[in-house]
Amino acid sequence: MTTDDAAARSLSIGEVAEQTGLSVHALRFYEREGLLVGPVRRSSGGRRRYTSFDVDWLLICVKLRASGMPIADLQRFAELVRQGPGNEAERLRLLDAHRLRVDAQIEALEECRSVIAWKVGVYAEHLADGEAGGLWDPTV
Protein backbone atom coordinates (compact mmCIF):
# COMPACT_ATOMS: atom_id res chain seq x y z
CA MET A 1 0.00 0.00 0.00
CA THR A 2 2.61 2.44 1.10
CA THR A 3 4.80 0.90 -1.57
CA ASP A 4 2.07 1.18 -4.16
CA ASP A 5 1.42 4.77 -3.26
CA ALA A 6 5.07 5.64 -3.49
CA ALA A 7 5.36 3.88 -6.84
CA ALA A 8 2.21 5.51 -8.16
CA ARG A 9 3.33 8.98 -7.13
CA SER A 10 6.92 8.62 -8.22
CA LEU A 11 8.09 10.40 -11.32
CA SER A 12 10.71 9.62 -13.91
CA ILE A 13 13.60 11.98 -14.51
CA GLY A 14 11.93 13.19 -17.69
CA GLU A 15 8.74 14.09 -15.90
CA VAL A 16 10.65 15.91 -13.21
CA ALA A 17 12.60 17.77 -15.87
CA GLU A 18 9.34 18.91 -17.38
CA GLN A 19 7.89 19.97 -14.05
CA THR A 20 10.93 21.84 -12.81
CA GLY A 21 12.21 23.29 -16.05
CA LEU A 22 15.60 21.71 -15.43
CA SER A 23 17.17 19.44 -18.05
CA VAL A 24 17.63 15.76 -17.27
CA HIS A 25 21.35 16.47 -17.45
CA ALA A 26 21.01 19.22 -14.88
CA LEU A 27 18.97 16.93 -12.63
CA ARG A 28 21.69 14.31 -12.66
CA PHE A 29 24.28 17.02 -12.15
CA TYR A 30 22.41 18.43 -9.13
CA GLU A 31 22.18 14.98 -7.65
CA ARG A 32 25.88 14.33 -8.12
CA GLU A 33 26.62 17.67 -6.47
CA GLY A 34 24.58 16.69 -3.44
CA LEU A 35 21.87 19.29 -3.90
CA LEU A 36 19.11 16.84 -3.12
CA VAL A 37 18.21 16.18 0.47
CA GLY A 38 17.83 12.44 0.31
CA PRO A 39 19.17 9.82 -2.05
CA VAL A 40 16.90 9.37 -5.05
CA ARG A 41 15.07 6.06 -5.08
CA ARG A 42 15.54 3.74 -8.02
CA SER A 43 13.22 1.42 -9.88
CA SER A 44 14.10 -2.25 -10.16
CA GLY A 45 15.76 -1.48 -13.44
CA GLY A 46 17.92 1.23 -11.94
CA ARG A 47 15.97 4.27 -13.14
CA ARG A 48 15.50 7.24 -10.85
CA ARG A 49 12.08 7.60 -9.24
CA TYR A 50 11.45 11.02 -7.78
CA THR A 51 8.92 11.74 -5.07
CA SER A 52 6.81 14.88 -4.89
CA PHE A 53 9.08 15.83 -2.00
CA ASP A 54 11.98 15.84 -4.38
CA VAL A 55 10.05 17.94 -6.85
CA ASP A 56 9.09 20.49 -4.21
CA TRP A 57 12.66 20.77 -3.08
CA LEU A 58 13.87 21.10 -6.66
CA LEU A 59 11.38 23.84 -7.32
CA ILE A 60 12.79 25.76 -4.40
CA CYS A 61 16.29 25.10 -5.70
CA VAL A 62 15.25 26.51 -9.05
CA LYS A 63 13.96 29.66 -7.41
CA LEU A 64 17.08 30.07 -5.34
CA ARG A 65 19.32 29.51 -8.36
CA ALA A 66 17.25 31.93 -10.43
CA SER A 67 17.83 34.55 -7.80
CA GLY A 68 21.56 33.95 -7.94
CA MET A 69 22.26 31.63 -5.05
CA PRO A 70 25.45 29.73 -5.89
CA ILE A 71 25.44 25.94 -6.08
CA ALA A 72 27.74 25.85 -3.06
CA ASP A 73 25.14 27.54 -0.86
CA LEU A 74 22.49 25.18 -2.09
CA GLN A 75 24.80 22.31 -1.19
CA ARG A 76 25.20 23.70 2.28
CA PHE A 77 21.45 24.17 2.67
CA ALA A 78 20.72 20.63 1.52
CA GLU A 79 23.34 19.38 3.94
CA LEU A 80 21.69 21.21 6.83
CA VAL A 81 18.31 19.77 5.99
CA ARG A 82 19.86 16.34 5.59
CA GLN A 83 21.33 16.58 9.08
CA GLY A 84 17.83 16.92 10.45
CA PRO A 85 16.40 19.17 13.15
CA GLY A 86 18.64 21.26 15.35
CA ASN A 87 20.24 23.61 12.89
CA GLU A 88 17.26 25.72 11.93
CA ALA A 89 19.03 28.87 13.04
CA GLU A 90 21.75 28.29 10.49
CA ARG A 91 19.25 27.53 7.73
CA LEU A 92 17.53 30.78 8.57
CA ARG A 93 20.81 32.70 8.44
CA LEU A 94 21.58 31.21 5.07
CA LEU A 95 18.22 32.11 3.60
CA ASP A 96 18.09 35.52 5.17
CA ALA A 97 21.55 36.39 3.91
CA HIS A 98 20.41 35.43 0.46
CA ARG A 99 17.29 37.51 0.80
CA LEU A 100 19.44 40.55 1.54
CA ARG A 101 21.48 39.86 -1.57
CA VAL A 102 18.32 39.56 -3.62
CA ASP A 103 17.10 42.88 -2.24
CA ALA A 104 20.38 44.52 -3.18
CA GLN A 105 20.17 42.97 -6.62
CA ILE A 106 16.66 44.29 -7.16
CA GLU A 107 17.76 47.73 -6.13
CA ALA A 108 20.74 47.63 -8.50
CA LEU A 109 18.54 46.43 -11.33
CA GLU A 110 16.08 49.21 -10.73
CA GLU A 111 18.85 51.73 -10.96
CA CYS A 112 20.04 50.15 -14.21
CA ARG A 113 16.52 50.18 -15.45
CA SER A 114 16.18 53.89 -14.96
CA VAL A 115 19.51 54.55 -16.68
CA ILE A 116 18.39 52.45 -19.61
CA ALA A 117 14.97 54.06 -19.70
CA TRP A 118 16.62 57.46 -19.84
CA LYS A 119 18.92 56.36 -22.65
CA VAL A 120 15.97 54.88 -24.53
CA GLY A 121 14.25 58.22 -24.11
CA VAL A 122 17.27 60.01 -25.52
CA TYR A 123 17.22 57.86 -28.63
CA ALA A 124 13.47 58.09 -29.04
CA GLU A 125 13.66 61.87 -28.85
CA HIS A 126 16.58 61.88 -31.20
CA LEU A 127 14.62 59.86 -33.72
CA ALA A 128 11.58 62.08 -33.34
CA ASP A 129 13.66 65.23 -33.83
CA GLY A 130 15.24 63.74 -36.89
CA GLU A 131 18.91 63.36 -36.04
CA ALA A 132 19.98 66.19 -33.77
CA GLY A 133 23.25 65.61 -31.89
CA GLY A 134 24.62 62.13 -31.38
CA LEU A 135 25.60 62.01 -27.72
CA TRP A 136 28.26 59.35 -27.87
CA ASP A 137 28.90 59.69 -31.49
CA PRO A 138 32.61 59.83 -32.10
CA THR A 139 31.91 61.28 -35.51
CA VAL A 140 30.25 64.34 -33.97
Place this chain on the structure above:
Amino acid sequence: MTTDDAAARSLSIGEVAEQTGLSVHALRFYEREGLLVGPVRRSSGGRRRYTSFDVDWLLICVKLRASGMPIADLQRFAELVRQGPGNEAERLRLLDAHRLRVDAQIEALEECRSVIAWKVGVYAEHLADGEAGGLWDPTV
Protein backbone atom coordinates in the same frame (compact mmCIF):
# COMPACT_ATOMS: atom_id res chain seq x y z
CA MET B 1 45.61 74.02 -26.90
CA THR B 2 43.19 71.38 -28.01
CA THR B 3 46.06 68.96 -27.64
CA ASP B 4 46.92 70.27 -24.19
CA ASP B 5 43.35 70.01 -23.06
CA ALA B 6 43.10 66.49 -24.30
CA ALA B 7 46.35 65.56 -22.62
CA ALA B 8 45.37 67.26 -19.38
CA ARG B 9 42.00 65.54 -19.25
CA SER B 10 43.21 62.15 -20.30
CA LEU B 11 43.41 59.37 -17.76
CA SER B 12 45.66 56.39 -17.33
CA ILE B 13 44.24 52.89 -17.31
CA GLY B 14 44.68 52.73 -13.56
CA GLU B 15 42.68 55.88 -13.01
CA VAL B 16 39.92 54.63 -15.27
CA ALA B 17 39.91 51.33 -13.40
CA GLU B 18 39.39 53.23 -10.20
CA GLN B 19 36.61 55.38 -11.62
CA THR B 20 34.70 52.60 -13.28
CA GLY B 21 35.24 49.80 -10.85
CA LEU B 22 36.62 47.61 -13.61
CA SER B 23 40.04 46.01 -13.26
CA VAL B 24 42.83 47.11 -15.60
CA HIS B 25 42.68 43.59 -16.98
CA ALA B 26 38.99 43.97 -17.69
CA LEU B 27 39.59 47.33 -19.36
CA ARG B 28 42.13 45.83 -21.74
CA PHE B 29 39.82 42.88 -22.31
CA TYR B 30 36.88 45.16 -23.13
CA GLU B 31 39.05 47.05 -25.58
CA ARG B 32 40.21 43.86 -27.30
CA GLU B 33 36.59 42.73 -27.54
CA GLY B 34 35.66 45.95 -29.28
CA LEU B 35 33.41 47.26 -26.55
CA LEU B 36 34.81 50.76 -26.80
CA VAL B 37 33.43 53.08 -29.40
CA GLY B 38 36.65 54.58 -30.65
CA PRO B 39 40.25 53.40 -30.53
CA VAL B 40 41.90 54.41 -27.28
CA ARG B 41 44.59 57.06 -27.74
CA ARG B 42 48.09 56.30 -26.66
CA SER B 43 50.81 58.37 -25.06
CA SER B 44 54.18 58.68 -26.79
CA GLY B 45 55.37 55.73 -24.77
CA GLY B 46 52.45 53.56 -25.84
CA ARG B 47 50.34 53.84 -22.71
CA ARG B 48 46.59 54.16 -23.00
CA ARG B 49 45.12 57.60 -22.44
CA TYR B 50 41.39 57.58 -21.84
CA THR B 51 39.12 60.55 -22.41
CA SER B 52 36.15 61.41 -20.22
CA PHE B 53 34.06 60.22 -23.17
CA ASP B 54 35.58 56.79 -22.77
CA VAL B 55 34.86 56.85 -19.06
CA ASP B 56 31.22 57.84 -19.59
CA TRP B 57 30.79 55.07 -22.09
CA LEU B 58 32.47 52.58 -19.79
CA LEU B 59 30.19 53.59 -16.93
CA ILE B 60 27.20 52.80 -19.11
CA CYS B 61 28.80 49.50 -20.07
CA VAL B 62 29.21 48.69 -16.40
CA LYS B 63 25.54 49.36 -15.76
CA LEU B 64 24.46 47.29 -18.71
CA ARG B 65 26.71 44.42 -17.67
CA ALA B 66 25.49 44.65 -14.10
CA SER B 67 21.98 44.26 -15.37
CA GLY B 68 22.95 41.17 -17.31
CA MET B 69 23.54 42.39 -20.83
CA PRO B 70 25.94 39.95 -22.49
CA ILE B 71 29.26 41.14 -23.90
CA ALA B 72 28.03 40.31 -27.39
CA ASP B 73 25.19 42.83 -27.13
CA LEU B 74 27.56 45.45 -25.84
CA GLN B 75 29.76 44.73 -28.85
CA ARG B 76 26.84 45.22 -31.14
CA PHE B 77 25.84 48.44 -29.44
CA ALA B 78 29.36 49.84 -29.65
CA GLU B 79 29.48 48.88 -33.29
CA LEU B 80 26.27 50.78 -33.99
CA VAL B 81 27.57 53.88 -32.29
CA ARG B 82 30.86 53.51 -34.14
CA GLN B 83 29.02 53.44 -37.43
CA GLY B 84 27.66 56.88 -36.67
CA PRO B 85 24.21 58.38 -37.12
CA GLY B 86 21.54 56.60 -39.05
CA ASN B 87 20.98 53.50 -36.98
CA GLU B 88 19.37 55.01 -33.91
CA ALA B 89 16.30 52.87 -34.38
CA GLU B 90 18.37 49.75 -33.97
CA ARG B 91 20.18 51.14 -30.93
CA LEU B 92 16.80 51.86 -29.42
CA ARG B 93 15.56 48.36 -30.14
CA LEU B 94 18.65 46.90 -28.51
CA LEU B 95 18.28 48.97 -25.37
CA ASP B 96 14.57 48.53 -25.14
CA ALA B 97 14.81 44.79 -25.53
CA HIS B 98 17.28 44.80 -22.69
CA ARG B 99 15.01 46.96 -20.58
CA LEU B 100 12.27 44.38 -20.99
CA ARG B 101 14.63 41.66 -19.88
CA VAL B 102 15.59 43.71 -16.86
CA ASP B 103 11.93 44.21 -15.99
CA ALA B 104 11.35 40.48 -16.25
CA GLN B 105 14.38 39.85 -14.10
CA ILE B 106 13.17 42.25 -11.44
CA GLU B 107 9.79 40.58 -11.41
CA ALA B 108 11.36 37.14 -11.12
CA LEU B 109 13.57 38.33 -8.29
CA GLU B 110 10.62 39.78 -6.46
CA GLU B 111 8.84 36.47 -6.71
CA CYS B 112 11.93 34.68 -5.41
CA ARG B 113 12.14 37.20 -2.65
CA SER B 114 8.67 36.45 -1.46
CA VAL B 115 9.26 32.71 -1.58
CA ILE B 116 12.40 33.17 0.47
CA ALA B 117 10.69 35.52 2.88
CA TRP B 118 7.99 32.93 3.41
CA LYS B 119 10.57 30.21 4.00
CA VAL B 120 12.44 32.44 6.41
CA GLY B 121 9.16 32.98 8.21
CA VAL B 122 8.62 29.25 8.45
CA TYR B 123 12.00 28.74 10.04
CA ALA B 124 11.61 31.69 12.37
CA GLU B 125 8.27 30.37 13.55
CA HIS B 126 9.73 26.91 13.84
CA LEU B 127 12.50 28.24 16.05
CA ALA B 128 10.08 30.24 18.16
CA ASP B 129 7.81 27.22 18.65
CA GLY B 130 10.77 25.14 19.63
CA GLU B 131 11.06 22.48 16.94
CA ALA B 132 7.64 21.52 15.65
CA GLY B 133 7.60 19.67 12.31
CA GLY B 134 10.42 19.95 9.85
CA LEU B 135 8.77 20.63 6.51
CA TRP B 136 11.39 19.17 4.20
CA ASP B 137 12.94 17.08 6.81
CA PRO B 138 13.49 13.60 5.48
CA THR B 139 13.81 12.38 9.03
CA VAL B 140 10.26 13.46 9.83
Place this chain on the structure above:
DNA sequence: ACTTGATCTAGACCTCGCTCTAGATCGTAG
Protein backbone atom coordinates in the same frame (compact mmCIF):
# COMPACT_ATOMS: atom_id res chain seq x y z
C1' DA C 1 11.59 -11.12 -31.24
C1' DC C 2 12.34 -6.48 -32.81
C1' DT C 3 12.26 -1.59 -32.74
C1' DT C 4 12.08 2.66 -30.51
C1' DG C 5 12.70 5.87 -27.06
C1' DA C 6 13.92 6.95 -22.35
C1' DT C 7 17.44 6.31 -19.08
C1' DC C 8 21.88 4.79 -17.20
C1' DT C 9 27.23 5.95 -16.02
C1' DA C 10 31.58 8.23 -16.40
C1' DG C 11 33.81 11.63 -17.98
C1' DA C 12 35.03 14.99 -21.62
C1' DC C 13 33.74 19.39 -23.22
C1' DC C 14 31.63 24.05 -23.58
C1' DT C 15 30.51 29.14 -22.88
C1' DC C 16 31.07 33.20 -20.39
C1' DG C 17 33.61 36.69 -18.45
C1' DC C 18 37.13 37.78 -16.87
C1' DT C 19 42.00 36.98 -14.41
C1' DC C 20 46.64 36.02 -14.32
C1' DT C 21 51.46 35.26 -16.09
C1' DA C 22 55.75 36.30 -18.36
C1' DG C 23 58.84 39.18 -19.90
C1' DA C 24 59.64 43.75 -21.67
C1' DT C 25 59.18 48.92 -21.38
C1' DC C 26 57.97 53.44 -19.52
C1' DG C 27 58.42 57.14 -16.38
C1' DT C 28 59.27 59.32 -12.18
C1' DA C 29 61.49 60.00 -7.60
C1' DG C 30 65.83 59.84 -5.34
Place this chain on the structure above:
DNA sequence: CTACGATCTAGAGCGAGGTCTAGATCAAGT
Protein backbone atom coordinates in the same frame (compact mmCIF):
# COMPACT_ATOMS: atom_id res chain seq x y z
C1' DC D 1 72.20 56.38 -12.84
C1' DT D 2 69.24 53.38 -10.29
C1' DA D 3 64.95 51.77 -8.46
C1' DC D 4 60.54 50.86 -8.54
C1' DG D 5 55.86 50.96 -9.77
C1' DA D 6 52.66 51.28 -13.57
C1' DT D 7 51.79 49.68 -18.04
C1' DC D 8 52.50 47.01 -22.27
C1' DT D 9 51.45 42.47 -25.34
C1' DA D 10 50.19 37.84 -26.19
C1' DG D 11 48.32 34.18 -24.61
C1' DA D 12 47.28 30.72 -20.99
C1' DG D 13 44.22 29.65 -17.08
C1' DC D 14 40.20 29.65 -14.22
C1' DG D 15 35.51 29.03 -11.84
C1' DA D 16 30.77 28.55 -12.48
C1' DG D 17 27.27 25.98 -14.21
C1' DG D 18 25.95 23.14 -16.79
C1' DT D 19 25.85 20.26 -21.56
C1' DC D 20 27.00 16.56 -24.38
C1' DT D 21 28.90 11.97 -25.83
C1' DA D 22 29.53 7.03 -25.97
C1' DG D 23 28.09 2.87 -25.28
C1' DA D 24 25.04 0.05 -22.59
C1' DT D 25 20.43 -1.11 -20.56
C1' DC D 26 15.52 -0.90 -19.77
C1' DA D 27 10.61 -0.82 -21.03
C1' DA D 28 6.81 -0.66 -24.00
C1' DG D 29 4.45 -1.25 -28.47
C1' DT D 30 3.70 -4.37 -32.65
